[in-house]
Amino acid sequence: MQNYRRKYEDCLRRVQKPARYIGNEFGSVHKEKTDDMMTFAFCFPDVYEVGMSHLGMKILYHMLNERDDTICERVFAPWDDMEQEMRKNGIPLLSMESCSPVGGFDIVGFTLQYEMSYSNVVNMLDLAGIPLRTSERGSGDPFICCGGPCAYHAEPLAELVDFFILGEGEEVNGEIMDVYKEWRGSGKDRDEFLMSLVGLGGIYVPKFYDVEYNDDNTIKRFEPNRPGVPKQVRKRIITDFDNCYAPEKLVVPFMETVHDRIMLEIFRGCIRGCRFCQAGYIYRPVRERSVKRLTGIAENCIRNTGYEEMSLSSLSTSDYTQRQDLIDDLLDITVDKRINLSLPSLRVDNFSMELMEKIQKVKKSGLTFAPEAGTQRLRDVINKNVLESDLIRTSKIAFGGGYNRIKLYFMLGLPTETYDDVLGIAELAKKVIDEGFFTIPPEKRKGRSVSITVSTSFFVPKPFTPFQWEPQDLISEMEAKAKYLKENIRSKKIVYNWHNSDISLLEAVFAKGDRRLGEVLITAHSLGCKFDGWSDFFDYDKWIEAFKANNIDPAFYANRRIGYDEILPWDYADIGVPKSFFIKEHKRAYEGKTTPDCREKCSGCGAASFGGGVCFE
């Protein structure tokens, strides 16, 4: 072990940003390993500064380390320059804390935050020297598991992963360690351990299911292959979110990370039900933390980290029921200490002058809003209950209050979209300037001019949404729409950015794919695919080569309309919202009917069966 450390240290002299690999940050947990302890390698399949920005990892890392019988260490994907040094010098993937080879841990867990990190999962297993396929692993190998939002449906990784955790790690991970403790040294085989995990609920073991296909490549049969394995795995979530574990000591990185601040999670879930948004359904029901608990967590985090910024974290900050009280209380404990409070994920329909003045007290930066679609018709289809008048009113408040830059996010390629809807984006941005800024009398304008940034991404149909049956636009259509929008934005005050269309296609394939894609992933890895979320690495041609080599047509997954009666690759997962609800919502979308949010009126999605949160407010 020690000799890896010397070689590893020496590599750092030759790489960019060596601080990514040094560990020993303030707040990192270093435990002495004794024989009776269990080891868990928490892997984030992206580079350090991205992984260290992720709240989920912070929660689960500290939570597992609170157990006396468990050591949890962090692992990140080394950047390409470091990976080359490591491979050249025969160094396997190592953990941050003790520089131990990842292959020697008892359980290796990956968090899946986005589909485009799957190739990094493969690369990290390879760099760790762990056999890629579950079928190739034996008694000396660790168990590989995955959690996080993509783990609700990660069939493309089914051949590589021993078990998936469906739901919230805070609820399940401790029980997994308990089961491991009992299994270890019991003489039972690996399958018996996995069977015990199945008994916990919320655990999906892909090898315990058999899949058969029809001639047209659709699924014919998807069934458990042994007794005691349920046909559907129900997610496990925390019902008492106010009292559940939240870390109050955080690892404070040396280098600047993407989100380099305290993230205060005010609630989990979202009341809105935007029809394209997977997070809005998989995290149901909405569960809030009380102002009292949040200020307590905030005070401790400030004391324990020394961070100069705190942001409120949730899917929609302004939907927090006690937002005025919370912001007042947080300002009381932050202003004197010169800590900036930032409020991301604001909505335009409940954004007030008062709220704006409060956040301005500390820092005035740009504002970002996400109308998602350019016309009211299309916003009704996607159930983004935001009115044009809301956006104009909000822009007026913001420009009048001294902001001079507003960012607007939209999606192109949404179901039922026409070129009129695309044009609507350009028109809406222009109205924000004309009606939100030029109607303010010149003497009352704070800035001399304003700018609007319009960003579009391409719609990716996701499982567990009413749009899961929808095809994605072909790349040619996506590009034509982006071009049309660009041509129709003529104001010099509006800047237009759009995302890469090739990546959106890949994202759709892996979001909705089945387990046959495992071999595509392995081929793509052998061709050198990694860091696909980074434009400097993403290589579309290699992916197409990998699909061809495995006789798989990506369009089958991304660009095909799926029938309601077809067996979906993710039907095994029960997120608490049944398919029947999504069918109902899908039909309402086509009728242009909106669905009220959870607090306005319950729409009976099924999440009440978890027995907590907004359903019982």
Next chain:
Amino acid sequence: MSKRRLAFSKLNMAKYISHLDLLRCFTRAIMRAELPVVYSQGFNPHQKMTFSLPLSVGVTSSREFADIEFEDGISDSDIMKRLNLTLPPDIRILSVGAPEISANDIFAAEYEVTILSDSHCAELPDACKKFFAQPEVAIIKRTKKKGEQELNLMDFVESAEGFRECGDDARFSLTLSAGGQKNLKPEIAVEALIDHLSSQTDIKITGYNIHRTKILYDKNEPKEFN
């Protein structure tokens, strides 16, 4: 309000913390320690903090110096005690006191250089010694202001001595010009040495370590900066 000089060590993996990251690390450690620090005025207030002689990334040090302004009423020993609880383990405060010598008087820094080799070679220390006995060695120095410049390494070498074996490695003490007037990063000198060894001898070098042992002031009568 008073300025205090904090002497601290920067060891092990902390050598890879860049100057900017070190500044942030101290700022946050001071926040965690809840020390009464003085902030600058203006639009973007920050803690008033300067480092005497920035250390290259990849170099460890026994004794570095940070000058930080504190409000009155906090003792030197309190600052030291509290910061040592809130700094990461590889950065340790060694002493706190009023600054007496100006950082402008710094003229040189002494380094302990270790040239790593994985096979034993008795000639290695001597080969290093011979390199530094040359009257002229051309090096390229890159600065933002002047771009690339070709310079003579020996103009920056104050002394190179104590060449000795250390297991398979070779170790010696190197004093180089440092400070505002004339400055050379130690890795430039050491890499020039390794280039020379690889091209002029058969000795196989696997790497190097540089450790700053002291900072010197007063060229006429060199003394350890404190």
